[in-house]
Amino acid sequence: MNRLSRTLAAGAAALGAVLVTASCSASPQAASVNGQGFSSQAVNSELASLSANGPYIRAVDQASLQSGQRVEGPSPGTYNSAWTAHVLTGMIDSAAVAQELSSRGRIPSRYQVMVARTVDSADFGPYWDRFPAPYRLTLAERTADLAMIGVPPVPVAQLRAAYQRFAGYFFSSVCVREVMSGSKAAALAHTTYVRGGAILAGGTVTCYTPAQLENQPNAFVGAVLALPVGKVSAPTPASSGYTVLAVTKRVAIPLGLTMRDALAAVIGANSDTALQALLARDHITVDPMYGTWRGSRQTGFAVVPPAGPAGA
DSSP: OOHHHHHHHHHHHHHTSSOEEESOOSSSEEEEETTEEEEHHHHHHHHHHHHTOHHHHHHHHHHTGGGTOOSBOSSTTEEEHHHHHHHHHHHHHHHHHHHHHHHHTOOOOHHHHHHHHHHHHHHHGGGGGGSOHHHHHHHHHHHHHHHHTSOOOOOHHHHHHHHHHTGGGOEEEEEEEEEEESSHHHHHTTEEEETTEEEEOSSEEEEEOHHHHHTSOHHHHHHHHHOOTTOBOOOEEETTEEEEEEEEEEEEOOOOHHHHHHHHHHHSOOHHHHHHHHHHHSOEEEOTTTOEEEEETTTEEEEEOOSSOOOO
């Protein structure tokens, strides 16, 4: 089960728990971890970032169909109290991990965040690009943080397999020839088939960094990441006609020491056990408006939402 499946399952389980509640709180501080608090506004911002991804929220709702509950509350700007508690739990987890890494002086490198972003993108699939860009970065940073708190040795063969699986994502720049045509036949006319492959003629060549590529349409990004250098895509519908793509150059990030460390952190982390150990040790408080903090190292810690509706 990938993380998307786990997230949908967790969201569905949460939505089946209790009634709905407003997203705001009488207290400006929603929770604190070892005295470091974060505000109700921060929780509302997190809820808004998730809700901005309509297809993802609909998938969570669909996963919880049997419970008859939904993410949204009965009026605009409100959310199911169990969903809010679920999201707040994730924020508390992230704060606890960030504090631990800071105390160890083990802040993830940009490469580790990049690898975490790649794994997140693969896990969330079609929903990933629909999250706001700043929130995607937040999620990737949290994934990188979580991966670093419990990293056992990972066999080199497993690292190489992971690298090869995501090889299309590990680049510092990629150059793409794109031909736009009014019809599929016209688009195909730009492709010349020769022994050993195909050549795409005409159009324009544009080079992208990973950040620049991420801002392109989803279909374009998916095609570029999937295409080996020198291969030509099939004509695909575009805003005005059809487009054909060919990757002319990709500057790959090699599987060096830094990348091996990053991959080991992401794919080999015994993160949940380490996280629960942190939560058992840390001093965590939650505004009763959101619920209570309960659990154990064996069952896991979480915010348990109020038993009934609460005021805004």
